[in-house]
Every structure is written in structure tokens, then in C-alpha cells.
Amino acid sequence: MTVRIQASLFWSDAGVVDDPSAVSFAKLMRLASHDDHGGRLLSEWFHRFATTPHSERALPAQFIDDVARAQGADPSSWDLARLPFVVTGLHNRIDLAELEAMGHCGEFRVSVASTDPTLQPFHMLFLFRQPLAPDDTVSGRVTCEGTARRWARLSTLSGQALEDALRQAFAERLTREQFLMVETVEQSLSPWEWRQWVKAPSATALPFVLENPPLFQQLDxxxxxxxxxxxxxxxxxxxxxxxxxxxxxxxxxxxxxxxxxxxxxxxxxxxxxxxxxxxxxxxxxxxxxxxxxxxxxxxCHTTDADFVQTRADRTISPFYAKELEARARHLEALARGEAPTAPFGPLQAMPLLPP
Ligand code: HEC
Missing domain, CATH: 1.10.246 (Serum Albumin; Chain A, Domain 1)
Structure with missing residues (x-):
């Protein structure tokens, strides 16, 4: 079976990303939060940019203070749908499957960009786990072939049938239990900066806040x-x-x-x-x-890309375009039960390397 990227791997058409019943920034904050709203978590998070010892950035905090002036001092009453953030893409990262031990079938991700004239450029990526399904393990060995077959099968559909299947697939992926973390790449202050944000115990009234762990596979x-x-x-x-x-x-x-x-x-x-x-x-x-x-x-974000991989206008970097081709072949191999394992970093065979 041939995997089609736009059916099985990456979605950025307005029909999907601008449909708040499928996905929206407000929905993502709801899923990341404990209170099914996310306003308070968002307020703590954006203020945290300004107080982390390793880097202090004032603009996200100022932005959220402006939201408080416009919508009131209690973040749990804010209408997050009014905030200037657009979903730029949905990304199937089954290529990140962990087949060793009792692993998982990678991630499902949603990228979001700020359209605010001041908080700019500012990009977020919400990460969700794709857990093992019963048919992802064959004779005690993790292969992710069940999950892969379900994603690959979407490539055989079109029109309303595809739309309905996608809606269901996205709803299954976007859950509170499967939420992993947020990543950011932004230049609210020069230079550009990358961070990951994971749930951490809190000294505030919230059960958890978002904090920066050591960046995955990034050397200091x-x-x-x-x-x-x-x-x-x-x-x-x-x-x-x-x-x-x-x-x-x-x-x-x-x-x-x-x-x-x-x-x-x-x-x-x-x-x-x-x-x-x-x-x-x-x-x-x-x-x-x-x-x-x-x-x-x-x-990886600067070698064959201009800092951002899925831009605010929903076009993608040269790196990501080539990566999607490699991910399509990888998904086909997973669906055939071949259990291919990806290296860290680029999946494409001959990525452009840093100078
Ligand atoms: C191997 C290359 C590669 C590495 C390494 C990498 N990224 Fe990305 N990043 C991508 C690609 C490709 C996308 C598009 C979504 C996807 O494929 O998951 C992306 C998307 C993003 C986005 C959404 C905005 C955008 O640029 O599209 C953020 C935020 C982000 N990455 C942050 C990070 C952070 C933080 C790290 C380090 C912990 C990191 N990335 C490491 C390739 C990479």
C-alpha cells in the first residue's frame, strides 16, 4: 500500500486546522490542564518564561498580562478561543515509535503559531503519546503494525469517508491522558530560542505547572x-x-x-x-x-529550515518536506510488520548536515 502524506501523516488544510470541533488552541490548553480549561496553567506558563534562571524572556509574560487586562484578573474565566493563536498543522509522528522493551507508537503533534503583532514569531508544538494497541505486539514483540495499518488505511480513503475517519482519529489522539509536553521555538526576543515544557510539581495553587527539562538530544x-x-x-x-x-x-x-x-x-x-x-x-x-x-x-531547525518547520502560513520547510517523504516509506514498512527502527534526528537518508 502507498501512503499519501496528506491522508496519513500531515494535515494543514483549513477544513481541519480551523475547525474548533476538531482542534484549537483552547482545546489543547484544556487537554494540557487539570481543570479542563487551562487559563490558569497558561498564565503560570507564560509568566515562567520571564523567571527561569537559564533564560529570562519578558514578552510572553507581558502578553498574558495584557490578556488579564482585557479579559479579567481570573484566568479560569478567560475565553481562550479569543486569543491570537492559530493551529498550523497536525503531525503523525509514528516514526518515533519505541519498539524496544514495552514501548509505544510514537507521538501525535499539533503545531500552533501566534498571530499577535507583538508576540512574534512564537510557535508551540503540543505532543501527545500514541500508546500501544493490542495488535501492536506480535508474539510478544512490539511492532506498532496495528496502529500503522490504521494510519496507512486512511490513504485508501477520500472525500467524506476520509474526513470522517480523520475526525475520529484526531479525537482518539487528542486526550488528557496522552498529553506529553509542549515545545516552543520563538524569537519574542532575539536570538531564537527552543524549550520543552513538561508538567512539574508546583508551589502555586495548581497541581502542576510547566517547567523546562534538559532539552532532548540537544548538547549544551x-x-x-x-x-x-x-x-x-x-x-x-x-x-x-x-x-x-x-x-x-x-x-x-x-x-x-x-x-x-x-x-x-x-x-x-x-x-x-x-x-x-x-x-x-x-x-x-x-x-x-x-x-x-x-x-x-x-x-535541525536551522540547517535545511529557516528556524521554523511549519510556518504561520502553514507552508513547510524544505527539511520537513523531505522528512515527510521518508516518513511515508517508514509508515509503509511499519504497516507491513517489518518493525523498522529510526535513528535520532532526521529520518531521511541523506539529510543536509550543519556546516
Ligand atoms: C530532526 C530534526 C528536528 C529536531 C532535532 C527538532 N525538531 Fe522541532 N520540528 C521538526 C519538524 C520536522 C517539525 C514539524 C513537526 C514534526 O515533524 O514533529 C518540528 C516542529 C517543531 C515546532 C513547531 C513549530 C515549527 O517549527 O514547525 C516546535 C515548537 C519545535 N519543533 C521545537 C523543537 C524543540 C524544542 C526541539 C529540541 C528539543 C526540536 N524541535 C528538535 C524538526 C526537528
């Missing part, structure tokens, strides 16, 4: 490049893991990862320095630095 280039104990630790760890790292199969430990990363427009990004690593390791693994960089937020 600035701190690692500086001489000292962390750099020594990193280089000796790299010396014994270079092959896996160059193949993009190596999970990067938290101690080497920052809670936010930045890259400026028009200025070359600071490259990771591997100086001091044995010459033999560098000769054996000539693409080690670039492969280590491209699994992180900043390099």
Missing part, C-alpha cells in the same frame, strides 16, 4: 566548549561512544544538555568543538560533530 554547546571538568567528562565519554553517536543511535545524558538553546538569525551558530578527542577517533568518524549537532533542536 557553550558549556561543553569551555575548558573544565564537564568538557573533560564529555570528551572521554565521546571517545568510547563515537560510533553510536555518529550513527545517531546514542541517547545523550542529561548532564550534557541545556534547558534552553539559542541561535541567532544571520549569525553562524557556534559549532561543537571536538578538539582534544584522539585523532584516530576523529578520522574514523569524520561526521561525528555534525551528527551530534543535527539531533538537537537548534541545528
Amino acid at each position: 554547546v557553550e558549556r561543553l566548549n569551555a575548558p573544565g571538568a564537564l568538557r573533560t567528562d564529555f570528551l572521554s565519554w565521546m571517545a568510547s561512544n563515537a560510533a553510536l553517536a555518529e550513527a545517531r543511535r546514542l541517547p545523550l545524558p542529561e548532564r550534557f544538555r541545556p534547558q534552553s538553546i539559542r541561535a541567532a538569525s544571520g549569525v553562524p551558530r557556534q559549532a561543537l568543538s571536538l578538539a582534544g578527542l584522539e585523532a584516530q577517533v576523529l578520522t574514523l568518524h569524520p561526521l561525528l560533530r555534525q551528527q551530534l549537532e543535527v539531533v538537537g533542536c537548534a541545528a
